[in-house]
Structure formats: structure tokens, C-alpha cells
Amino acid sequence: MIRFDGVSVSYEGTTVLSGVDFELPEGELCLVVGGTGAGKSTLLRAVNGLVPHFTGGTMTGRVLVDGRDTRTHPPRELADVVGVVGQDPIAGFVTDTVEEELAYSMESLAVPEAVMRKRVEETLDLLGLADLRDRTLSTLSGGQQQRVAIGAALTAHPRVLVLDEPTSALDPGAAEDVLAALHRLVHDLGMTVLIAEHRLERVAQYADSVLWVPGAAAPPVLGDPGQVLAEAPVAPPVVRLGQIAGWEPPPVSIRDARRKAGGLRERLAGVSGKSPEPVAGGVLLTATGVDVRHGATHAVRGVGLTVRAGERLVLMGRNGSGKSSLLWALQGTGKRAGGAVAVSGDDPAKLKPAARRSRIGLVPQRPSDLLYLHTVAAECAQADSESDKPQGTCRALLDRLAPGVADPVHPRDLSEGQRLALVLAIALTPAPDVLLLDEPTRGLDYPAKSRLAEVLGELADAGHAIVLATHDVEFVAETATRVAVMADGEIVTDGPAADVVTSSPVFAPQVAKVLAPLPLLTVADVTAELERV
Structure with a gap:
């Protein structure tokens, strides 16, 4: 469904991506990881032709999406295939209210009105936006705006969905709902989803594959989530916990980690955790x-x-x-x-x-x-x-x-x-x-x-x-x-x-969920305790 052949991107002589070669089949959820400024957003924008048609710069190689070459198909000719949600949702809004924004992409694609109404209602329910349908977009919170942006991309029923930091402004419950909805779309409808995200602890468990973008110095690496994240410099706490505990393969979900954590919990039994530091300042x-x-x-x-x-x-x-x-x-x-x-x-x-x-x-x-x-x-x-x-x-x-x-x-x-x-x-x-x-x-x-x-x-x-x-x-x-x-x-x-x-599973960090009821919150806490026992 998505194919990169020897793609390199540079701006004014500065290389952002180099030698990108990978292929994603239909119906796969791929998580794109990498450090801040590594080129993840540039890679995502190349999928629908924003790079280089909109951003400028120099791109070599080619990107094929559902057989269409982005060199000869600008973004408007890929709009029926690729839906995009950027890092700054409000920058992409073109209407005034939630319901109008959800309908806009379908209007641009000349979708019949009866179909539009049905899809808007389905999306409102899918993303928990029904109570906000008449709200002005500028009055919404950052997380609410992010859900609207995701919904606006989904109503066009694209075959490929590209999301850049889609959960960054969402509370844990809303993020879980959105990711579960995307997971259903991948498995039930065969949608191909490409997600760039820094909060890997939220997304890794849903990913079929992980694409690690190390920056311009080396080409990206595509592979199994656990194996790639274990080698990458950025990884969720559950993977790092698995590494210090010696679990193979490294787990990427809380469930898999808890199944392996029995021995570690026994080693750490009796740990009292960190006492709250009293704040005596004025x-x-x-x-x-x-x-x-x-x-x-x-x-x-x-x-x-x-x-x-x-x-x-x-x-x-x-x-x-x-x-x-x-x-x-x-x-x-x-x-x-x-x-x-x-x-x-x-x-x-x-x-x-x-x-x-x-x-x-x-x-x-x-x-x-x-x-x-x-x-x-x-x-x-x-x-x-x-x-x-x-x-x-x-x-x-x-x-x-x-x-x-x-x-x-x-x-x-x-x-x-x-x-x-x-x-x-x-x-x-x-x-x-x-x-x-x-x-x-x-x-x-x-x-x-x-x-x-x-x-x-x-x-x-x-x-x-x-x-x-x-x-x-x-x-x-x-x-x-x-x-x-x-x-x-x-x-x-x-x-x-x-x-x-x-006290709440919604707000608990990954280490606390894996090692509960032990009062440990971070991988650093576990490392310190292991050095003492």
C-alpha cells in the first residue's frame, strides 16, 4: 500500500532523510519513532505528496501510495486515498464548527449528502464528539480539537491514514479510545495507518510494526515492535523494564510484561518506595x-x-x-x-x-x-x-x-x-x-x-x-x-x-501497572532498588 524507494529529502543543502526504503502492506498499523527533529514529520508528509509539492526542497527516489507516484500526483490527487492529521490540528481547520469540519473533506470529494450525514454521525459517536457537534472550533480544548482533526480525516474513508502526534493533547482515556478506534479500522476495514508518536507507551501495543527513523545519518529500520524498540534510543518504559530484567523478547504491552514480571516482583518484595519529600519552602x-x-x-x-x-x-x-x-x-x-x-x-x-x-x-x-x-x-x-x-x-x-x-x-x-x-x-x-x-x-x-x-x-x-x-x-x-x-x-x-x-489505572505509569502493588513508578526507581537488593 505504501512504498518508499531510495527516498532522500534535503532543504537548502541540509539532508533531512536519507536512503529511505521500506514497504507497508495493506491493513497494517505502523508506528514511526525517532528523536526530536529526526525527520519523522517529513517522512509522513511525503506519503501524500506534501513533500516536496508544498514544502519545497529536493526529494530523490519515489513514493508509491496505492500505486500512485507522489512525484506525478500532487496532494489534491491523493486526497481520496490518504487522510492526514498534522501536529497542530487548529492549523488545518477550514470551517467554524465541529460538524462542518467533519463534513468538509467529504464536500471536497463530492460525496452525496445522504452519505455525508451518515458518516458524520458515525464519526461523532466513534470519537465521543456528539456533545460538541455545534461548538465553535476555537472554543474547544486542545485535546478536543485533536479529536475533531482525526474525525475530519476519517469521514472521507481514506485507505491510508497518516497521523503526526495524534495523542499528544489527549487525556489517557481519550487517547485509548482513539487508538482503539484506529485499531478496529485497521483490523475490520483493512485501513493502513502510519503514526508518528513520542508517547510510545500509548501506541506501541497497537502497532504491527515499528519504523525507527535515526535521522539523516542512517536509513530508517522497519521491523517487529519489540525488537526495533529494544535497539532504538527511544522506547517506552515497559521495553526498558524488560531490558533491565532480561526478558526476551522485550514486551511492548502491559499484559505481556505482567506475565513475565513474577520473578522481578519477588526480587523486589518488601520495597517501600520513595517517601514524599516534604516541601518546607514559603x-x-x-x-x-x-x-x-x-x-x-x-x-x-x-x-x-x-x-x-x-x-x-x-x-x-x-x-x-x-x-x-x-x-x-x-x-x-x-x-x-x-x-x-x-x-x-x-x-x-x-x-x-x-x-x-x-x-x-x-x-x-x-x-x-x-x-x-x-x-x-x-x-x-x-x-x-x-x-x-x-x-x-x-x-x-x-x-x-x-x-x-x-x-x-x-x-x-x-x-x-x-x-x-x-x-x-x-x-x-x-x-x-x-x-x-x-x-x-x-x-x-x-x-x-x-x-x-x-x-x-x-x-x-x-x-x-x-x-x-x-x-x-x-x-x-x-x-x-x-x-x-x-x-x-x-x-x-x-x-x-x-x-x-x-490510585487510578488511568493515571498510573507503565512500571506501576506492571509491578503493582509495589510502590515503584519509573524504570530508574526499579534500577535503584535492584542495586540495593
Whole structure:
């Protein structure tokens, strides 16, 4: 169904992909893995001809999709065969409401109206969007927008579906529903699905094969999920756990890992786990009775929070529960319908921008909104200047989060993960008293997330407070000291991270699921305990 023959892609002399040779049969779900900036998105865009017809650059070799050569068939001539969901869903929307967006691709393909109505209803039910059918797209949460984008691609009934980070903004339950739906389409209808994803712990168990993209230095490797992931530098925790335990072949699902974990659980019997570290710092952030409304939607309902210096508080909850609205209200530029917020004694909404940046910083879900200069070097220099920090401060942070990003590159030409790393570096430069992050791991591979966790830990140790909203349970296990779960605009649970995440199978990390009831959350925890026993 999809065939790459000797494909190489370069932009202005810089090679992005080299010597890509593989073939995917019909009815296969293939997971594309690789580090941030390795070329995964470029490979996906080549499937429907966006590379090079839209992106430009130079492509050698050929890509065949259902027998059609993308060199002679531009994207419009592949639209009936290939459906595409990009990293930034809202950038691909062309209508105003959910129902209109689901119908648009079918209108473009001249699908009869009666068929359109039927497919829209089926898709609304398949992805849990029925209650949102009349909502304006701009009022949806990031995760809701992502589900709409997936639905808009599915309604055209393509034979090939290409998805770039499809679960990055979805809560664990919604991600599982979407992936289960894709799994049914593959097995029941013979659809061929190509997924690039950094949250491998969510997708690996559904994959029939894995394509590892190591970057321009070497050609991609296609093979069995367990074998390829064991060799790749990026792999989900369950694979890494299997490696340190000596399990062959390495498991890629929780079920397979639990079947092999009996001996490991016996070796670790009696482990008490890490005790929550008491946070004795002074109070940096106080919120009392915070209310946020967006028209008729009551997004945040009387939320109260106290965050101390040294705390790393994570907000979790399903899409649309009010996490992003709460972060903007805390930061001061988001409108509050009621309540009070104080950061180091002052209401951030009443501070001037420069003073606010030194007190509280926010990295939004769409980090590119904060980038407005023409080169990476200019963005870093501006961040140093605005924060009154020595030149090179921001650049050093960027090198730590995403090594190898060149100074002359335009920020819009970076991969999603590299852009996020740049915005994180900009936000971290002034070292604000309180740092707010909204889905800070979208587009980041496992090594980059570990580096981010180290930076946040150092900030917390230096007396800063971190508040972040995320659906990334593995990052929560590695980073958080405290977790608050939101639902319908309210905080329903607030406590030590280990207690909150292990009390729910939805929020539990893979290691905790495999080794339950042992109180271990990460592969690093297991490694440390094995060295002691």
C-alpha cells in the first residue's frame, strides 16, 4: 500500500532523510519513532505528496501510495486515498464548527449528502464528539480539537491514514479510545495507518510494526515492535523494564510484561518506595475562589490552590476539565470572573509585563504563539535582553533541552519538539518565581523529557515553584511532587504524586501497572532498588 524507494529529502543543502526504503502492506498499523527533529514529520508528509509539492526542497527516489507516484500526483490527487492529521490540528481547520469540519473533506470529494450525514454521525459517536457537534472550533480544548482533526480525516474513508502526534493533547482515556478506534479500522476495514508518536507507551501495543527513523545519518529500520524498540534510543518504559530484567523478547504491552514480571516482583518484595519529600519552602502562589467563564461555559469553578517554593505541582484531568483556563487565570493575562490570585504577594494581573515575567511565566499549549523573530539566535538574544540576563543564558538552556538547533534557523522551520524546547528556554531564562507549563512535553522524545525534568528539578531546588498541566503520566511519575486532578472546572483530588497516580489505572505509569502493588513508578526507581537488593 505504501512504498518508499531510495527516498532522500534535503532543504537548502541540509539532508533531512536519507536512503529511505521500506514497504507497508495493506491493513497494517505502523508506528514511526525517532528523536526530536529526526525527520519523522517529513517522512509522513511525503506519503501524500506534501513533500516536496508544498514544502519545497529536493526529494530523490519515489513514493508509491496505492500505486500512485507522489512525484506525478500532487496532494489534491491523493486526497481520496490518504487522510492526514498534522501536529497542530487548529492549523488545518477550514470551517467554524465541529460538524462542518467533519463534513468538509467529504464536500471536497463530492460525496452525496445522504452519505455525508451518515458518516458524520458515525464519526461523532466513534470519537465521543456528539456533545460538541455545534461548538465553535476555537472554543474547544486542545485535546478536543485533536479529536475533531482525526474525525475530519476519517469521514472521507481514506485507505491510508497518516497521523503526526495524534495523542499528544489527549487525556489517557481519550487517547485509548482513539487508538482503539484506529485499531478496529485497521483490523475490520483493512485501513493502513502510519503514526508518528513520542508517547510510545500509548501506541506501541497497537502497532504491527515499528519504523525507527535515526535521522539523516542512517536509513530508517522497519521491523517487529519489540525488537526495533529494544535497539532504538527511544522506547517506552515497559521495553526498558524488560531490558533491565532480561526478558526476551522485550514486551511492548502491559499484559505481556505482567506475565513475565513474577520473578522481578519477588526480587523486589518488601520495597517501600520513595517517601514524599516534604516541601518546607514559603508560599509563592495563592489562589482563592478562582472562577473562569468563556461565554456560557463555566471553565473553572471556585478553585483554591497554595503552591510553595520547591513544589512541582501537576494538574491532570480529562480534556476540557479547565486546566489551561486555570493556568491562564493564575498567570494574570487570562480573565477571571471571580476570585483572587497572588504571586509573592502581588496579583499578576495588575503587574506590568516585565515585572510579571520575573514573577510568573507561562508556556502555552501552542508555543509557536510566543515566537515572532526570524532566527533562533534572535529569539535567544531577545530573551536574554528582556530578562536582563547575560548573553548566552537562553542559548545554554536550549542546548540542554534540544542539542543541535542551529542559530540561523527560522523558528517556524523547527520541528514541533524543537520549537517547544526553544519556547521553554525563553520562559526559563528569567527564572520566574513561579513557572506555569501547559502540555510541556508535546513533541519531546524521552531523552528531551528527562532533560526537561532535570531543569525543572533544579529550579525547584533553587526555590522556584512549578505548576504544569499534562496528560503525560510517565513525565508526571518522573517529575511531580504533588498532583491535583481536575474535573468540570473543579479540583477533585490533591495529594502526593505517588499516591494520586497509583490510585487510578488511568493515571498510573507503565512500571506501576506492571509491578503493582509495589510502590515503584519509573524504570530508574526499579534500577535503584535492584542495586540495593
